[in-house]
Amino acid sequence: MSAGMDVAxxxxxxxxxxLLRELGEEGLGALAGGARLATFEPNEAVIEFxxxxxxxxxxxxxxxxxxxxxxxxxxxRLATLGPGDVxxxxxxxxxxxxxxxxxxxxxxxxxxxxxxLFSAVIASRPGAIRLLSKLVAERSMTLGESRRERRAAALxxxxxPYGLGLRTDAPMKLLVVNCGSSSxxxxxxxxxDGARNVRGSVExxxxxxxxxxxxxxKGESVAALPKGGHAEAxxxxxxxxxxxxxxxxDRREIRAVGHRVVHGGxxxxxxxxxxxxxxxxxxxxxxxxxxxxxxxxxxxAAARRLLPDAPQVAVFDTSFHHTLAPYAYLYxxxxxxxxxKKIRRYGxxxxxxxxxALKAAQHLKRPxxxxxxxxxxxxNGASLCAIDHGRxxxxxMGLTPSEGLIMGTRCxxxxxxxxxxxxxxxxxxxxxxxxxxNRRSGLLGMSGLSNDMREIEAAAQAxxxxxxxxxxxxxxxxxxxxxxxxxxxxxxxAVVFTGGIGQGSAGVRSLACQGLGALGIRIDEEKxxxxxxxxxxxxxxxxxxxxxxxxxxxxEELMIARETLRTLGREYVARLIETQRxxxxxxxxSAHHVHLTQEHVEALxxxxxxxxxxxxxxxxxxxxxxxxxxxxxxxxxxxxxxxLGPVRKATQVEIAMTEQFKLGIHPPVRESGDLDGTPGxxxxxxxxxxxxxxxxxxxxxxxxxxxxxxxxxxxxxxDKVVVRVRGGERDLSFGDVLIRVHPDYRLAMHLDxxxxxxxxxxxxxxxxxxxxxxxx
Numbered sequence: 001m002s003a004g005m006d007v008a009x010x011x012x013x014x015x016x017x018x019l020l021r022e023l024g025e026e027g028l029g030a031l032a033g034g035a036r037l038a039t040f041e042p043n044e045a046v047i048e049f050x051x052x053x054x055x056x057x058x059x060x061x062x063x064x065x066x067x068x069x070x071x072x073x074x075x076x077r078l079a080t081l082g083p084g085d086v087x088x089x090x091x092x093x094x095x096x097x098x099x100x101x102x103x104x105x106x107x108x109x110x111x112x113x114x115x116x117l118f119s120a121v122i123a124s125r126p127g128a129i130r131l132l133s134k135l136v137a138e139r140s141m142t143l144g145e146s147r148r149e150r151r152a153a154a155l156x157x158x159x160x161p162y163g164l165g166l167r168t169d170a171p172m173k174l175l176v177v178n179c180g181s182s183s184x185x186x187x188x189x190x191x192x193d194g195a196r197n198v199r200g201s202v203e204x205x206x207x208x209x210x211x212x213x214x215x216x217x218k219g220e221s222v223a224a225l226p227k228g229g230h231a232e233a234x235x236x237x238x239x240x241x242x243x244x245x246x247x248x249x250d251r252r253e254i255r256a257v258g259h260r261v262v263h264g265g266x267x268x269x270x271x272x273x274x275x276x277x278x279x280x281x282x283x284x285x286x287x288x289x290x291x292x293x294x295x296x297x298x299x300x301a302a303a304r305r306l307l308p309d310a311p312q313v314a315v316f317d318t319s320f321h322h323t324l325a326p327y328a329y330l331y332x333x334x335x336x337x338x339x340x341k342k343i344r345r346y347g348x349x350x351x352x353x354x355x356x357a358l359k360a361a362q363h364l365k366r367p368x369x370x371x372x373x374x375x376x377x378x379x380n381g382a383s384l385c386a387i388d389h390g391r392x393x394x395x396x397m398g399l400t401p402s403e404g405l406i407m408g409t410r411c412x413x414x415x416x417x418x419x420x421x422x423x424x425x426x427x428x429x430x431x432x433x434x435x436x437x438n439r440r441s442g443l444l445g446m447s448g449l450s451n452d453m454r455e456i457e458a459a460a461q462a463x464x465x466x467x468x469x470x471x472x473x474x475x476x477x478x479x480x481x482x483x484x485x486x487x488x489x490x491x492x493x494a495v496v497f498t499g500g501i502g503q504g505s506a507g508v509r510s511l512a513c514q515g516l517g518a519l520g521i522r523i524d525e526e527k528x529x530x531x532x533x534x535x536x537x538x539x540x541x542x543x544x545x546x547x548x549x550x551x552x553x554x555x556e557e558l559m560i561a562r563e564t565l566r567t568l569g570r571e572y573v574a575r576l577i578e579t580q581r582x583x584x585x586x587x588x589x590s591a592h593h594v595h596l597t598q599e600h601v602e603a604l605x606x607x608x609x610x611x612x613x614x615x616x617x618x619x620x621x622x623x624x625x626x627x628x629x630x631x632x633x634x635x636x637x638x639x640x641x642x643x644l645g646p647v648r649k650a651t652q653v654e655i656a657m658t659e660q661f662k663l664g665i666h667p668p669v670r671e672s673g674d675l676d677g678t679p680g681x682x683x684x685x686x687x688x689x690x691x692x693x694x695x696x697x698x699x700x701x702x703x704x705x706x707x708x709x710x711x712x713x714x715x716x717x718x719d720k721v722v723v724r725v726r727g728g729e730r731d732l733s734f735g736d737v738l739i740r741v742h743p744d745y746r747l748a749m750h751l752d753x754x755x756x757x758x759x760x761x762x763x764x765x766x767x768x769x770x771x772x773x774x775x776x
Contacts, residue, residue: 005111007032013111017058017084022127034117040064040104046087047102050158052167053091055112056122059083062108066139068100079139080105089132090139092118093707093741096717097158116169123711133708136743162358162368163562166191173253174564175307176557177234178260179299181291182206184233187557188216188247188254198247199557200240202233212236216245230295231302238306257303257312258564260351260556261296263289264316266342269735271319271567274300274312282314288346288399311571313564320350323391323736325669328488331398345403347395349377353385355559356498356552363537364494364548369718372489372677374482377554378508379499380408380451384478386485388668394488396481402437405481406474408451411441413477446470453501453508475511482512486519490668491677492547495521498554503533509540513549520546570772580713584766585703585749587725588618589756592659594629594643594683595652600692601643604629604685611645618748619704621646631655632682632689635664653681653696656754660698667696671738699752702738703769704745713769717741723749725759725767732759733770 005013010028014020020028037060040046046057049068059081066079066087078100081087091098092115113122122128160167166174171192178185182205190196198216202225210225210233221244225236238254241247248254259274265285272278279297286293296314303312321329329345330338337343353375361368369390376384382405386394396404396412406412414437422428428436444451447470449459459467486492497509506528513523522542531538533551541549602609605627612626623645631638631653638659652675660666665679680693703721710716719739725732737749749767756762 005032005035005037010035013058013060017086019058019086019122019128019131022125022131023121024125027121027125030121031113031117035111035113038110038112040108040110042104042106044104045101046104046108046110047098047100049098049101050161051091051098052158052160052163053088053096053098053115054169055114056089056092056118057087057102057113058111059085059087060109060111063105064108065103065105066100067103086132086135090136093132093136093711097161114169119711119714123714126708129708129711133706133743136707161362163566164355164358164362164558166194166558166561166565168565172255173248174256174258174561175254175303175310176258176260176560176564177299177303178557178560179230179295181295184230184237184299185557186234186237187561188241189558189561190247196247198241198245200237202237205230205233212240214240214245216247218244218246221245230298231305234299234302235306251307252309254307254310256564256568257307257310258560259296259300259303259312259314260317260560261300261314262292262317262348263346264314264318265346266322268314268316268319269322271313271315271563273567273571274304274314278314288342311568313567315351315560315563315567317348317350318346320354321345321347321385321392321395324393324395328394343399345395345398347383347385347392348397348401349381349383349385349395350392351556351559351563352377352498352554353383353387353392353395355556356496356554357387357390359537359552360494360496360548360550363539363550363552366493370674370676371493372491373494373496374485374492375496375498376478376482376502376512377499378405378478378497378502378505381410382407382478382499382501384481384485386488388489389670389674391669393668394485405477406446406470407442408453409439409442409444411437411445443470443474446473453505457505457507471507472511475508478508478512479514479516482516482521483519489677490666490679492519492521494548494550497533497549497551503551503553506531509549509551521549522547523549581768583712584768585723585747586618587749587751587756587761587765587767588763589753589761590654590699590750591753592631592638592641592653592655594631594641594654595648595650596643597649597651598647600651600683600690601627601647603690604683604687606687611643611647613645617644618746620744620746627685630684631663632684633663633665636662638662650675651683651692651695653683653692654699654752655696656752657698658754665696667698669700670697671700671702671740672697699750700738701734701736701749701751701755702740703747703749705739705741705747706745707741707743709747710739710741715739715741715769715772719772721772722770723767724770725761725765734767 007029010032046064060083064081065077067077087102166189168191174189176187183201183203184205185201188198196217200214202210202212204210206229208227212223212225214221238251242250261282263285265288267281282293282297300312356375357373358368360373361371373387374384375387381401383395383397385392402410404412419433443456447456447467449455449467456467456471460471482495501508509528513521522545523540524542527540531540531551534553538551539548540551601611613623614626615624617623625643625645627643628640631641667679675695678694679696681696683690683692721737722733722735723737
């Protein structure tokens, strides 16, 4: 039960609650418009473990406990709250899920301040932030367990850890539009009640046979449409939604529109709010996707005209793959072709790969950014993606969707010499080649029958040799890339099958996984046959298999809706960042270094040896040691690498990219402490060599940030930002900079020596946060 509060009542409370006193008359007036009083009975949960942060609470009457369950299932009381105490601040300020329960001990009354008001009113008051930062620091000490363990447990306990449920503070209707060359597909989402969602499509756009199919709570309808373009098709859809479908009263109910855009090039690393400048930049990229970007823009133009009050968001197929390293995206052509013409691997199906990877993490109850996943999107278009700890590190499609796997009508990987040979001997023009490679090849060309895998399998079962050959070749290519991506990531936690073929064909899944037992990939054939791949997540792994094999229904439209909501949410962050343009972030260049366990300290320097502090580092409690070790790899060595203290639970070696070649090892880019699947190295100290089986990484660029600074920028733990650096010989922007928020941190951005050299930076220079990127 809840009710609002007026300014007079809040003013009286402020006399008793220090946090409210810091808000002043203006701040209290703002709270009166949105804060509410809520009553909770004894043993009723006020906040539950694993929830998304949604409010800051102030207990006004009664008592409550902050508690959590330990590994044995027993309750552990962390604190007792009384009148005037604040709760819910830690999740709001760090961005983590809630890491404890708040349970009423007696009948309680609390003031609940929604997240939006917290950000707008409290986060802008320095005195309030100081109070909350001190409280977070004190309670972090009480929790005791590591942040990583607590966060993992909170994610596992959440019913929607990655925001796929489209929950919003206030109910809203959101339209997703996907324009093809002769079609317009759409989904209307109602965040208050998913049962009221509507989906549909207009087919044969631009012809006399155009028709609109709509499916919603009132059933399915099909209507003929007059000849027209994408603008006329969208107008007909909106009329139907406000008419026969009964989904909206009028167009103004649609509060936002998300658009699928196929190609974002190197410019768009994530979704963006559509502006005139964004439209021009998408148009300039049409040379990379001439069949797709122009019609995507036609849908955007129509929506902007028909829904002028609704913000429009462009979501790109390619942006999920912007984390590929140069050695993964470059072709073996003269480098000028990339530098001048941007000829490189871009990858596609990004919305599908990211969606099913998140669903897999949710199903496995493990953090997305701690998993190694191969996502197999198998349909008429098909691609695989290697997802290493939340980052796409390789994918089978290239500059265009023609590369990689055999597809319905596309040939996939092809020796470039074949193209030259056909041009010479068959006198094929570029248009002829495009038609051959993209429309007459693949399953259709190999079988001579169809591009539909269902028909291919049926014909193969009946003894058709060409159909059987097409089927086996398709599956072999999938199996080969799964193995390649296992090698690329140096391990694997899950293989995910999705798309029409991946979800629907037990035969493809079976043959694609055969022979991969040595990699830990084994499936249960009975589970595989019974999998309802279009209905639910299905685990088809054999008992005891080291790698989980899942069938996950994809939902690209839902992912576009999610990204649209998140992008609009970041608009507030963007405005906050704009107000902090003069706030600089100190830059520290982090040279190679080693963190050791006490066991390894003694193995390298002698029994009972303790690390010797030489100088303090910028982060409290961290220090450089007098001790140094040599790194020895298969190819060479790096000498006199400094040890940093204090000792850790696991030994970790951080090197720069250029040192990989010297040592002869290939570590992944990871955040500190994320060591699963990393290579090892030999350490040499005064007492001799020590072989470390794992722990070598290239550190992900990151910013240490205390909670008060995080609130100033509107950022949360694990957000990613772009930072523009200052002070070097040239300006440079660094993307994918991870934000780490903790009360013990001091504001500082850490780059490795390669990154510092690229911008001629040294420790002591500064950067400025330019924009927030996506995060999971």
